[in-house]
Amino acid sequence: MATKKTAKKAPAKRKLKPARRPDAKKPARKPAAKKRDLSRASPANRGRGAKPAKRFKAEKPDAVGTTRKPKKAAKVAPLGGRQRRALEAPEPSEAVAAAAQAAPQEEARPDPARDTAMVIAQAGLDKKANEVLLLDVRGLTSYADWFVLMTADSDRQAGAIADAIDEKLKAAGQSKVGSEGYSGGRWVLIDYGDVVAHVFSREARQFYDLEGLWADAPRFPVEG
Incomplete structure (x- = not known):
């Protein structure tokens, strides 16, 4: 039997690119578009060609690494004339020291100012005042004989x-x-002439420290 010869397929012809002429110029390439720096733009304006947002000076971090805003100074009411006068303790002299030593010896005599000071102290104790203290400032100042100091919790x-x-x-x-x-309310001063009452908050009493300023004055704590 005669066999059919299978016809071989001719290989596909390759398309050859035309050779460039040596004197031909390369086509000019378009310049690449500049990339926009989107890291400096706000999230709402990214991709819209917006101007970069303003940079703010970073706050100095604390020890933990978190930023903290500076605290506003607490408002302090200015002192009145009587309060400033109480803070002006006279320098001790020989005459003042002699008067201070003589004052306790005169306690046997009637002293209306001391009685007033005790009434003030008792009124403070009735309202739960703390650390009630009487200072005998006779001979140490000319405008009062007794100071009554006490502390309030609020x-x-x-x-x-x-x-x-x-x-x-x-x-x-x-x-x-x-x-x-x-x-x-930090320092309430009430002047009764010979006796001056001082009602302090705890912080104000430590800050102004009348006990330290009038250290030469004899002191008498009063307890309820």
């Missing part, structure tokens, strides 16, 4: 103590010469 309590003192002294027939510090 501004509201300081106002209540000052009101109670005023009510008790009014009932006893004495009126105040003046008062300062009611609005702040």
